[in-house]
Amino acid sequence: xxxxxxxxxxxxxxxxxxxxxxxxxxxxxxxxxxxxxxxxxxxxxxxxxxxxxxxxxxxxxxxxxxxxxxxxxxxxxxxxxxxxxxxxxxxxxxxxxxxxxxxxxxxxxxxxxxxxxxxxxxxxxxxxxxxxxxxxxxxxxxxx
Amino acid sequence: xxxxxxxxxxxxxxxxxxxxxxxxxxxxxxxxxxxxxxxxxxxxxxxxxxxxxxxxxxxxxxxxxxxxxxxxxxxxxxxxxxxxxxxxxxxxxxxxxxxxxxxxxxxxxxxxxxxxxxxxxxxxxxxxxxxxxxxxxxxxxxxxxxxxxxxxxxxxxxxxxxxxxxxxxxxxxxxxxxxxxxxxxxxxxxxxxxxxxxxxxxxxxxxxxxxxxxxxxxxxxxxxxxxxxxxxxxxxxxxxxxxxxxxxxxxxxxxxxxxxxxxxxxxxxxxxxxxxxxxxxxxxxxxxxxxxxxxxxxxxxxxxxxxxxxxxxxxxxxxxxxxxxxxxxxxxxxxxxxxxxxxxxxxxxxxxxxxxxxxxxxxxxxxxxxxxxxxxxxxxxxxxxxxxxxxxxxxxxxxxxxxxxxxxxxxxxxxxxxxxxxxxxxxxxxxxxxxx
Numbered sequence: 096x097x098x099x100x101x102x103x104x105x106x107x108x109x110x111x112x113x114x115x116x117x118x119x120x121x122x123x124x125x126x127x128x129x130x131x132x133x134x135x136x137x138x139x140x141x142x143x144x145x146x147x148x149x150x151x152x153x154x155x156x157x158x159x160x161x162x163x164x165x166x167x168x169x170x171x172x173x174x175x176x177x178x179x180x181x182x183x184x185x186x187x188x189x190x191x192x193x194x195x196x197x198x199x200x201x202x203x204x205x206x207x208x209x210x211x212x213x214x215x216x217x218x219x220x221x222x223x224x225x226x227x228x229x230x231x232x233x234x235x236x237x238x239x
Numbered sequence: 240x241x242x243x244x245x246x247x248x249x250x251x252x253x254x255x256x257x258x259x260x261x262x263x264x265x266x267x268x269x270x271x272x273x274x275x276x277x278x279x280x281x282x283x284x285x286x287x288x289x290x291x292x293x294x295x296x297x298x299x300x301x302x303x304x305x306x307x308x309x310x311x312x313x314x315x316x317x318x319x320x321x322x323x324x325x326x327x328x329x330x331x332x333x334x335x336x337x338x339x340x341x342x343x344x345x346x347x348x349x350x351x352x353x354x355x356x357x358x359x360x361x362x363x364x365x366x367x368x369x370x371x372x373x374x375x376x377x378x379x380x381x382x383x384x385x386x387x388x389x390x391x392x393x394x395x396x397x398x399x400x401x402x403x404x405x406x407x408x409x410x411x412x413x414x415x416x417x418x419x420x421x422x423x424x425x426x427x428x429x430x431x432x433x434x435x436x437x438x439x440x441x442x443x444x445x446x447x448x449x450x451x452x453x454x455x456x457x458x459x460x461x462x463x464x465x466x467x468x469x470x471x472x473x474x475x476x477x478x479x480x481x482x483x484x485x486x487x488x489x490x491x492x493x494x495x496x497x498x499x500x501x502x503x504x505x506x507x508x509x510x511x512x513x514x515x516x517x518x519x520x521x522x523x524x525x526x527x528x529x530x531x532x533x534x535x536x537x538x539x540x541x542x543x544x545x546x547x548x549x550x551x552x553x554x555x556x557x558x559x560x561x562x563x564x565x566x567x568x569x570x571x572x573x574x575x576x577x578x579x580x581x582x583x584x585x586x587x588x589x590x591x592x593x594x595x596x597x598x599x600x601x602x603x604x605x606x607x608x609x610x611x612x613x614x615x616x617x618x619x620x621x622x623x624x625x626x627x628x629x630x631x632x633x634x635x636x637x638x639x640x641x642x643x644x645x646x647x648x649x650x651x652x653x654x655x656x657x658x659x660x661x662x663x664x665x666x667x668x669x670x671x672x673x674x675x
Contacts, residue, residue: 102623104616106653132625136632136650137616139625160616160654164623193624212623 096220096230097165099147099237100210103140104160107133115140118157124150127236128198128210141196143168143210145238165216168231169223171197173205181209184226190219241490241553244360244392245353248500249555256556260503261294263528268292268301271534274319277312278536298503298526303512303537306339309479314340320532330378331478338378341478342532348387350529354484354498355388361489361496361553362447362472364418366393369444371416373407373425374452376400380482381452385420388484394418401425404432415444420474423455423463427595430466440468449474451483456581457562458588459595473562479538480525486560494547494559501529504558505537506546509567517548522567523560541567543579571601571667573608576645580666583612586638593620593635598657602670611648612639615657 105111112131119126128143144150147163154161171177185192193212200206208231213219220230243249251259269289271278282288285302292300309317318325327343343351359370370389374381382400389396399410401421407429410416419426426448433440445467450460451474460471475495476483485502486495497504506521507514515521523542527534543566547559565579572578580599588595593614600611614635622628628651636649 100623102621104621104651104653106656134625134629137628139623139628141623155618158653158655160618160621162618162621162623 096232097216098143098168098231098233100164100166101142101147101151102162102164103154105138105140107136107138114159118153122153130196143236147237148239166210166212167216167220168208168210170229171207171209178209181228184223185219188222242361242363244357249357249557251556253556256499257295259500260528264295265292267528267534271319271536275317277316301536303539304535305539309339310337313337318342318532319534320344325532329380329478339479344531347530347532350501351384351481351484352387352391354501355384356391357498358474358484358487359388359392359449361487362449364392364394368418369395369416371397371399371411371419373399373401373421380478384482384484404428408432408438411443417444417446419445419448421450422452423450423459426450426463445469447472451475456584456588458585462595477540479535480527489553489555491552493551494561496555496557496559499557502527517546520545520564543567573610574645578643582642583639586642587614590635590638596657599667611650613650613652613657615654616651617654
């Protein structure tokens with residue numbers, strides 16, 4: 096149960112993010128989640144969109160460097176300690192997290208998804224499902 | 240078997256070659272002294288008379304010719320024949336001053352056709368082949384030089400010239416040329432265009448390509464070979480000597496053979512003007528011994544290379560030079576250390592997954608020279624994880640520092656941000672010069 100995340104290389108310069116968002120806007124692609132990892136010289140934009148295949152081709156055609164990375168999304172109740180129990184479950188299985196970021200499910204539902212990147216996402220998905228967590232499904236995430 | 244266009248000339252016994260060079264040198268020196276006032280003055284000032292030159296042993300008695308001599312005698316002052324005998328004029332771009340003008344007699348064009356036919360013939364090309372010439376046609380010698388060689392062999396020759404990459408690719412697909420001549424960076428531009436448009440190398444009929452007019456490394460050669468599926472041959476030449484065809488790579492791919500029956504090669508230390516031992520890096524110097532219109536004597540090319548002394552497997556007896564290692568005037572001096580851009584290119588192309596597109600940014604911050612190497616990020620080496628990309632940048636930096644012996648910065652940039660003209664790539668931005 097993995098989700099296709101688009102990872103895009105951006106240089107550290109004024110307007111670099113606009114190169115990405117303008118392609119999405121012009122083609123009416125909806126962003127589900129957005130996160131940026133930054134270093135001194137460059138950044139990596141991480142995106143979950145409603146049409147990952149189409150978005151990837153369009154971003155590439157615009158001259159951007161794009162790779163698809165499998166990640167998992169875990170549904171969290173809006174109560175203290177839920178993310179902690181996700182991390183505990185992964186820790187018990189000795190799964191190391193590369194990075195993680197959150198986005199709200201839908202406005203008004205008081206639920207959120209934590210997107211998590213691990214070395215072996217299939218295995219992590221299995222561990223979390225067995226522990227009773229609900230995962231974001233491709234059907235929830237995209238329209239393709 | 241190695242393909243040789245003119246076995247008689249190209250595999251001539253060494254002693255016979257030396258005799259021929261001596262004969263031709265003596266005649267040339269006499270002719271320039273008699274016909275070119277500027278040379279007479281130069282020889283007189285150096286205290287050397289034509290009769291002092293009895294064989295090739297006496298070559299070093301002669302003064303050097305510099306690009307400045309061509310500028311001082313602009314446009315036709317160094318021609319050794321009357322204008323009636325000139326049938327062609329070429330000129331090199333005058334980015335740093337007046338352009339340099341060169342002329343050819345009908346016989347000079349024959350010689351040019353011969354040496355370019357040797358160049359193309361060294362790749363196994365015969366009159367059954369179709370040639371696609373994507374060097375610029377015009378004052379630049381690349382286009383018409385490739386053209387005359389291809390026609391001398393008897394190949395169907397397509398004068399595609401430069402630019403309009405889409406149309407070039409259509410010609411490659413539809414006219415089915417079997418060999419290509421262009422700059423190595425343009426070959427990569429063609430490959431990139433093909434990749435972007437889903438055209439595979441199998442759709443082309445190309446067997447080999449002849450690339451030159453800018454320094455390029457073995458790694459870049461392999462990159463072109465992989466992406467276009469062709470065997471690559473290096474060409475060396477400069478308009479002052481004849482244009483492309485002064486030296487060319489054979490199928491052994493171990494250096495370039497100088498057409499020594501037409502051009503005498505020397506490798507000298509650029510600062511002292513003295514010859515360096517075989518195998519040692521220095522400036523290439525050529526003397527034209529069959530040219531009628533513009534027989535330059537000991538012309539300083541500013542190109543850096545070295546002689547490979549061992550005999551070549553291909554059977555040619557003519558001297559071999561290394562691939563060009565840069566220009567004496569491209570050489571950057573950074574914190575007192577000599578840096579050739581080709582050294583950095585060698586490192587990049589030797590690393591797995593690194594694109595050979597780079598640019599050197601030189602600056603002076605707080606009175607200290609800094610060198611930043613910009614390297615293009617490609618999908619092949621892009622990963623989602625910051626630490627892996629940073630590790631790659633560190634690896635590139637360490638490798639470059641190992642080769643150069645000075646510290647550098649490496650910055651990864653987005654694909655295609657490094658300026659590329661359809662001819663030559665812009666490799667160096669030296670901000671120190673802009674500020675002075």
